[in-house]
Amino acid sequence: MKPPRWSDSDLKADVDRSIALFRHERLDEPVEIWRKTFDAHEAQFRTLFEKHGALDLKSMTADQVARVFEDNLGDALRYLAGPPISEDDLKVLADASLAPSKIKEDNHAAERILSTIVQALDSKRFPWVVDNRQPTDAEKRAAVLTSAALITAQRVSTLRRNDGKNKQEGGVKNFLRGIGFQEVSSRTIRTLADAPSVGEFCSECLVGSRKADIPVRLYDGRLMPVECKVSNSSTNSVKRVNNDAAVKAGIWRRELGENQVVPVAVLSGVFNVLNLIQAQESHLTLFWAHDLGKMGEFIEKTRQG
Structure with missing residues (x-):
């Protein structure tokens, strides 16, 4: 089961939605x-x-x-x-x-x-x-x-960054629990044999030579290392996605095998569509914190192989 690749119009719609939510959160910030x-x-x-x-x-x-x-x-x-x-x-x-x-x-x-x-x-x-x-x-x-x-x-500013990332990671974990996944202890993952079992995930740990925020073991046995990325500007999004998550995606695919790993970034905040298109071309799968249901749909499809 191949991970989804979004069209330019899909990405534009989600970018607009994410920016609208970002504005709402900042303006309502106490x-x-x-x-x-x-x-x-x-x-x-x-x-x-x-x-x-x-x-x-x-x-x-x-x-x-x-x-x-x-x-x-x-x-x-x-x-x-x-x-x-x-x-x-x-x-x-x-x-x-x-x-x-x-x-x-x-x-x-x-x-x-x-x-x-x-x-x-x-x-x-x-x-x-x-x-x-x-x-x-x-x-x-x-x-x-x-x-x-x-x-x-x-x-x-530091509190905002940390709170945003912690909130996003918590949201992803709660979503995974809600669809039946179990959280297990964190561990160093050098090979797939070290990873959580099918239907499990863990907190941040070393996957190959790079850390992943939430490594998830899909139903078909592949590892889905999830990176949670919060950005407050389109310029910042290049650092978060293209220079970090997309680079990790390439490294994980080389170290663990192209057919054994599905690198994912869950996004919230402000992003540039062109940068996201480039990230997808680097084999980074994109989901949004405001629509984790799409990630759930992909995970469910991995039952079918």
């Missing part, structure tokens, strides 16, 4: 998530400035830096830079562990961390540090609010 996240980070920056002396960043001591990390304010400290320095980058740039206990024991490491932040400091948000003067009340308020907004935007 602002409370933003507000709560913003309030939490605003409080962190106030604590960083008022309790730990970060308003006068150049005068901070190694002990003060250590206490910043002990109070779980390391992220706030990193966001004083412009642009913010990632945790991994700060470790490399400062040649230091960011574990609070390590920083407390090593004054030189604390000093290197502080020096790195000072060197990368955002002069637009903290002009008084550059000018070697005291900040005005207005500058302090602006620094707190803009810093809180900066980190909140990043956190909410």
Whole structure:
């Protein structure tokens, strides 16, 4: 049983439907998530400035830096830079562990961390540090609010991505359970012998040399590794589908055998029709989170061989 290949008009219709759902979800997204996240980070920056002396960043001591990390304010400290320095980058740039206990024991490491932040400091948000003067009340308020907004935007964006993917994976798993499939423990799948049994699926694991979100064993014995892809723009969809899922499809077909594997991507969000046409040509089968029934129809047909 060959997997479905959709016409250009089929793909266009599903792309339009998916974009409409994306708009609806974003416009209905509760602002409370933003507000709560913003309030939490605003409080962190106030604590960083008022309790730990970060308003006068150049005068901070190694002990003060250590206490910043002990109070779980390391992220706030990193966001004083412009642009913010990632945790991994700060470790490399400062040649230091960011574990609070390590920083407390090593004054030189604390000093290197502080020096790195000072060197990368955002002069637009903290002009008084550059000018070697005291900040005005207005500058302090602006620094707190803009810093809180900066980190909140990043956190909410990450939350959206993770929540979207988790929601989609959960939806696919619930659908599979609903049509009688059983979830089994995750495992490394080097060959078909390692895969779940017919009528079973598992969570993310290594399939061949690449990870799959949900490996599913079809009724005819073939393995259907499912990739859950959520995209918020047509540009992003190239990365999600063409540069990731379609590449994996080719690798799985080579490693496990063209007739033994059916690579699938379940999509939601914003996608470009042309990119999806190209993905299909790379032997990636496409289904949509808003219409999993079509995936169910294909799975049922594999009973017939």
